[in-house]
Amino acid sequence: DTGVSQDPRHKITKRGQNVTFRCDPISEHNRLYWYRQTLGQGPEFLTYFQNEAQLEKSRLLSDRFSAERPKGSFSTLEIQRTEQGDSAMYLCASRSGLTYEQYFGPGTRLTVT
Amino acid sequence: ELKVEQNPLFLSMQEGKNYTIYCNYSTTSDRLYWYRQDPGKSLESLFVLLSNGAVKQEGRLMASLDTKARLSTLHITAAVHDLSATYFCAVDMTSGNTPLVFGKGTRLSVIA
Numbered sequence: 637d638t639g640v641s642q643d644p645r646h647k648i649t650k651r652g653q654n655v656t657f658r659c660d661p662i663s664e665h666n667r668l669y670w671y672r673q674t675l676g677q678g679p680e681f682l683t684y685f686q687n688e689a690q691l692e693k694s695r696l697l698s699d700r701f702s703a704e705r706p707k708g709s710f711s712t713l714e715i716q717r718t719e720q721g722d723s724a725m726y727l728c729a730s731r732s733g734l735t736y737e738q739y740f741g742p743g744t745r746l747t748v749t
Numbered sequence: 750e751l752k753v754e755q756n757p758l759f760l761s762m763q764e765g766k767n768y769t770i771y772c773n774y775s776t777t778s779d780r781l782y783w784y785r786q787d788p789g790k791s792l793e794s795l796f797v798l799l800s801n802g803a804v805k806q807e808g809r810l811m812a813s814l815d816t817k818a819r820l821s822t823l824h825i826t827a828a829v830h831d832l833s834a835t836y837f838c839a840v841d842m843t844s845g846n847t848p849l850v851f852g853k854g855t856r857l858s859v860i861a
Contacts, residue, residue, distance in 0.1 A: 669848055671848075671849075676853075676854075677853060677854075678753075678837050678839070678851030678852055678853050678854050679837075679849070679851050680851070681848035681850070684848055692847075692848065694848075727792070736780055736797060736799065736841070737797050738782075738794075739794065740791045740792040740793075740794075741791060742790070742791045743791050
């Protein structure tokens, strides 16, 4: 399967702990996006990469959040000192430079207790 | 700031009936997307509408885009239970390198 993959699929952590999520986009997709979705809401944009460059960050992305895409392939999203309000589904999407359609991964569901 | 509004937010419809979901957005864009999401799952792309007047159909779903009215519709024909899901519309800015802005979604329930 060559779709977008994310790991882990579920993460339960205690408040104050750090967590890191990984996203592997579709091969040769140079654009990668992170979104966050809370219950009953649409996904909200967090950050965007074109190749290894982080081109845009939402104001939702507080200083506790950091994202990387070191070689322009997979990406990681780290949340430091997690808070209960961080509990959400974290979605990764990718697209090529030739089309506009974004393909979403299965998501990582984070629960902060 | 780009805003996307969908209505209705909740829709319960009988099998075999027709209905339309509306998506309005606040600023100029030529690109609109419809996604489906099943409970606990990720988003599945349904339609990508790239120009004014675009119409696309897949099975019992048909989507259209009117960029002058900043309106897209998702029409459901002769609904079946398998269409029960949450449907999201999303818009991105015309410049092309911007993220998607989503509506709140329409939770559709098709009942017998």
